[in-house]
Amino acid sequence: MTGKVFLVGSGPGGTGLLTQRAAEIIDAAEVIFYDQLPGEEILSSLPKKAEKIDCGKFGGRHILEQHEIEAQMVDRAKKGKNIVRLKGGDPFLFGRGGEEIETLRAAGIEVEMVPGVTSALAVPASVGIPVTHRKYASQVTILTGHEDPTKPEPALDWKLLAQGRGTIVILMGVANLKNIARALIANGKSGETPVAIIERGLRRDRRVTTGPLTTIGDIAAQAGVKPPAVIVIGDVVWLYDPRQPDLIPYEGA
Structure with a gap:
């Protein structure tokens, strides 16, 4: 059987x-x-x-x-x-x-x-970042970060992504973060767009690193950011307040 x-x-x-x-x-x-x-x-x-x-x-x-x-x-x-x-x-x-x-x-x-x-929604929510918000974003796009923006024929349309007004959520993107940021800026995304990187989901050692799109790659490298991590790009990141308690508790809490 x-x-x-x-x-x-x-x-x-x-x-x-x-x-x-x-x-x-x-x-x-x-x-x-x-x-x-x-x-x-x-x-x-x-x-x-x-x-x-x-x-x-x-x-x-x-x-x-x-x-x-x-x-x-x-x-x-x-x-x-x-x-x-x-x-x-x-x-x-x-x-x-x-x-x-x-x-x-x-x-x-x-x-x-x-x-x-999915971690694409729950992990940002856990630290108070909604991926949609009536004031900031009426759409959300979820990407894989394994796509290399510098390859000759990328499967992702970086121009369309850069010119969109919604939130971009990237999974598995830590290794390619600098390339992703460059591709978005080169295609029209403001370098001042806020970015949040939430490492390790709902684990006890969860950590959030933030910065503008133009320098987030260097900030992440200096902070030693490592996967697994969810990257959120867009104005909804302004709603993150590190002084506030997490909205979804750590695992085991």
């Missing part, structure tokens, strides 16, 4: 924003494929009875390549195992969930999606 694969979004960190459905599925799992993004609180609570397979990615070093993860999920599902593919945030927002579903369906494996709270 063939098993089933659950693509589970763990949310932005900690068990507080893990959905009830996700918790139920994780507790019943026989095999869990995980990376580091769900955070220590969730990873330390994974059921002891389950086989746990680390497929994390650290600065370009992959414990398992994507095709290896997919092949191992197919193999275990064909052995009748119920499998959780545990991802940070939501599996369908830059989480490669779409690719994995294609592979699993092609192999005749049953799949269920368990959506998660």
